[in-house]
Amino acid sequence: MSTIAKNIAKVVSRIRDAAHACGRDPASVGLLAVSKTQPPQAVREAHGAGLNDFGENYLQEALDKQQQLSDLPLTWHFIGPIQSNKTRAIAEHFDWVHSVDRLKIAQRLSDQRPAHLPPLNICLQVNVSGEASKSGCAPVEVATLAAAVAQLPNLRLRGLMAIPAPTDDADEQRAAFARLRHLLEREDGLETLSMGMSQDLETAIAEGATWVRIGTALFGARDYSGKPDTNQGTPV
Numbered sequence: 001m002s003t004i005a006k007n008i009a010k011v012v013s014r015i016r017d018a019a020h021a022c023g024r025d026p027a028s029v030g031l032l033a034v035s036k037t038q039p040p041q042a043v044r045e046a047h048g049a050g051l052n053d054f055g056e057n058y059l060q061e062a063l064d065k066q067q068q069l070s071d072l073p074l075t076w077h078f079i080g081p082i083q084s085n086k087t088r089a090i091a092e093h094f095d096w097v098h099s100v101d102r103l104k105i106a107q108r109l110s111d112q113r114p115a116h117l118p119p120l121n122i123c124l125q126v127n128v129s130g131e132a133s134k135s136g137c138a139p140v141e142v143a144t145l146a147a148a149v150a151q152l153p154n155l156r157l158r159g160l161m162a163i164p165a166p167t168d169d170a171d172e173q174r175a176a177f178a179r180l181r182h183l184l185e186r187e188d189g190l191e192t193l194s195m196g197m198s199q200d201l202e203t204a205i206a207e208g209a210t211w212v213r214i215g216t217a218l219f220g221a222r223d224y225s226g227k228p229d230t231n232q233g234t235p236v
């Protein structure tokens with residue numbers, strides 16, 4: 001078995017144990033493989049070992065990778081911060097966007113979604129830790145933003161996403177995930193909670209995660225040489 005296949009087996013068993021521990025069906029938790037900075041070959045291997053969903057943060061890197069992997073039936077998720085000038089390519093080349101935190105970006109994604117593609121699946125990113133430097137809308141903005149995004153014709157609003165600030169305090173860590181769950185519970189018709197990474201997927205699952213976004217535990221440590229780390233708040 002390759003290292004990636006072994007890592008996948010470990011992560012799948014962590015997900016299964018965490019789901020069982022809180023009485024959830026493991027099938028209700030999706031495994032999103034975060035392949036940023038990883039070469040196309042790593043994605044190919046992970047797909048060969050059973051994964052279909054891949055998350056990327058850097059647009060140009062993602063587009064290059066998609067081109068090299070166009071023979072595979074993969075589902076692509078954009079999970080990084082979004083600048084206005086990137087929305088067209090994201091609307092054209094992704095199936096999900098987890099990191100929408102303002103209406104202007106959602107409007108552009110809807111306007112630019114090609115007519116032959118199904119609606120783009122959207123999660124609103126929420127800043128549940130309240131740090132000024134992090135992306136994500138404020139918790140008090142969620143209801144208004146969700147109502148507006150739900151009206152956009154070429155988007156399908158699915159739920160909420162968060163990247164809580166890293167902390168050693170287990171109670172605070174769990175409380176941050178719980179805040180996102182409580183916000184989702186106030187919205188009708190939304191079912192997706194994108195939360196939990198390599199370090200904290202068990203806690204996220206206990207609080208209702210339906211996508212865990214896992215990079216390091218699947219692919220090993222990332223090499224950021226030559227790339228800006230646009231993902232504030234994630235330990236690398």
Ligand SMILES: *Cc1c(COP(=O)(O)O)cnc(C)c1O
Pocket residue numbers: 034036057079080163197198199213214215216217231234235
């Ligand atoms: C990089 C990244 C991840 C994966 O983090 P790991 O700690 O490597 O599992 C998850 N979500 C987002 C938004 C990321 O940018």
